[in-house]
Amino acid sequence: MSKIPKSCKTYPSDPDWPSPQQWQDFNTTLQGALIKTVPEAAQCYPDGTATYSAECGSLTATWGDSSLRIEDPTSIRSALFQGMTCMPPSYAPSFLSANTTKKSCTLGAFPEYVVKVNNTAQIQEAVKFARNHNIRLIIKNTGHDFGAKSVGKGALSIWTHHLKEKSFNWYESRDYTGPAVKFGAGVQVFEAYSFAKRHNVTLIGGEGKTVGHVGGYIQGGGHSPLTSIWGMAADHVLSVELVTSSGALVTADRDTNADLFWAVRGGGGSTYGVVASMVIKAFPQIKVTTMRYNMTTGGNFTKNKFWEAQKAYVDEFEHYADLGYYAYYRIRHVNGEIFHDMTSWVAPNKTEAEFRASIAPLMQKWKALDVPFEPIIEQYDNFADAWEAGFPQEAWTWNMRQASRFFSRSVISHNATRAITFNAIREVFDAGASLIMFNIRNPPGSASIDNAVNPAWRDVLMFAIMFVTWSPSDSAEYVTQLSRNLTYEWNPKWTALTPGGGTYMSESDYIEPNWQQSFYGSKYKRLYELKQKWDPKGVFYAQNAVGSEDWEMEEMLLGHLPSQNSRLCRK
Known part of the structure; x- marks a missing residue:
């Protein structure tokens, strides 16, 4: 060429x-x-x-x-x-x-x-x-x-x-007949979920309240608190309206401009055109149970006990994901101690009693370790309310850099490779990074969906993000070293454990090495x-x-x- x-x-x-x-x-x-x-x-x-x-x-x-x-x-x-x-x-x-x-x-x-x-x-x-x-x-x-x-x-x-069009429709095509929504490119997640609740349906969307629903989020694939039961947001797009590089306004679906439709669903934003709107499949309303908590090391709860507690949790990642659960949590350095907050552990289609029973063995292990936490467990009759309570509005952070990696089922499901992975994650934390962690899967059959979503998503059980922050008064030498450590020292440790794997383009290293493989795979x-x-x-x-x-x-x-x-x- x-x-x-x-x-x-x-x-x-x-x-x-x-x-x-x-x-x-x-x-x-x-x-x-x-x-x-x-x-x-x-x-x-x-x-x-x-x-x-x-x-x-x-x-x-x-x-x-x-x-x-x-x-x-x-x-x-x-x-x-x-x-x-x-x-x-x-x-x-x-x-x-x-x-x-x-x-x-x-x-x-x-x-x-x-x-x-x-x-x-x-x-x-x-x-x-x-x-x-x-x-x-x-x-x-x-x-x-x-x-x-x-x-x-x-x-x-x-x-x-300001493209805020929202409509609820009955959609009919050769592949799908059922309820759907049409959203303009400016509709945000909190608006989308509120709209879905009013129409007694559920949508696959992000956890961030003010994120755009149909722009870079879906075009990058779009993971969700509901991904473990229903897959990626991009998997449920039915039609796209966009302006191409020629200035033409076109519709793309399975029958019209099918190649463009394939690419936009997971192939990345700002690439093939300007998306003006999308039609998206809607699901029935479901009950959801969530758990939130935080814990901090100190006193009898030592850092080694903290990591023992974390290992006990990670050891059950395959089990929890296969129950359809999703977890989003952080592990950060705060005043010389480890601060861990579970933003929300989401259990779709589970009652509070069913959820408590499923985590009882882990809670027993944590009790033996004297883990200091007071969980808030609540059941909701719809996802929108569960999400509203479980995910606080995100801060507008600007002083950070991040890198990330998927860890597949083949890595997490085996004791030896899971232990090596866990140690590598702790090693990066001990070296100075903070962590954002997800326990998530794509449901069985997702790999057969024909769109541009990164194939590495289809086998994920752990999505891990490392990040560094700095102060405006920090020196160029300090910030440079943090940034370089992220890309050239710490991220390679995780990448080495997942050869041929990948990560999520929307929450990744700005200068991700071999990004074509990491973000798009085959x-x-x-x-x-x-x-x-x-x-x-x-x-x-x-x-x-x-x-x-x-x-x-x-x-x-x-x-x-x-x-x-x-x-x-x-x-």
Whole structure:
């Protein structure tokens, strides 16, 4: 396959950049939907330098509020890769450049312009304008992305957050007849679940309250508190409406544009087109029991006892997953001790009595270890209420990096390999990382579903995330070492235990080695071919998306992280 000669996207300093009149005409075409980007924290730099004000103080105090940040056209969680060029002064990082990030506000990798779309025609116009002027195009809904897919220097951004269409339908096709919902790209998980409850159905969706339901979440596969009984969110998409790189609005399902339909369901967002809406299968309402708790080491509950208790739990992962359970929990370093919180252990289709009976052997082991915890166990008559109580709204974290790995049934179900895996996870924690852990499976038969979901999902029993955090005042040397440890020291320990395996593209290392295998597995070759078919000119680009290896950034952050605040050029 011949490669397109090296060329870069067009930037404001280039002679081919659209003139002010062209931007004005474009805004007229969009009926006034074009926004010139002003970073959210610009109010803290009214004269070009950091200045205290009541408004800036309010912004700083609420900077971790995900609901507020999502309402901004450009705010993102992956601020590090944007360059952190306009943060509230107390959060501005010394480790990048004290002379710029703490004293001024610049655009960095925030887009030059944002299209606040309210209809598909505006998406079409935005795609055509970016393509015709060779401008980098990015897509943002909520900004929850950890991998900098919603930012890019000199870009035009399509902001889908206000596409809030919701409808409940009876769907009929050759493969499925039954209830379904149609959601616009801006619908968030809390909105989706509330809508489902009103119609007495259940949807496969994320655990994060403010995450977008049908954008990068489903396009990346989408794991859910209900995955252990019903599989991935992408498995239940019935139809997709999207704008392709030509600017055409198309429908993709099993009979129309079937190859595109296959790719969008698990092949990654910001890759084949701009999704405007999806039709998704709805399930009956079910009863759900959940358990929440936390524990901290100290006194008689030593760190060794903590890890004994954890091992006793992990030893039962196969059993719990096969019961249809899902668990999402964290293990963190807090004031020299280990703090562990079970955000929610979810038992679909189980009564409280059935759940208590199933975990009784583990509770006996924990009692013998004097584990200090007071679980909250509750039964609900529907999933939406269980989820609402069990998953608190996520904070808008911005000072972190992460990496992750799937551990398969073949690894976790055998005593020897499970013990080696457990030790490797503890080793990474003891070295300084914190952990987010999932006990999850895909139900029997899932591997036969014909979509682009990473095959490694189909055999998972443990999904483990390691993460590091830092303070804005930390040195460049310290933050660099943390980041490098994550990618080059700790992640390889887990990868070595899972050869040929993978991880979840949406919660992974920004510079995941061999990402094509890790995120897409055996499906990458076909996905790459479809990328060339549907987007031959590279209108859509995102970090670690299919086809992104044909492009490169001109600059690095901390010496090893591609900076979105630099030119994007073909290799």
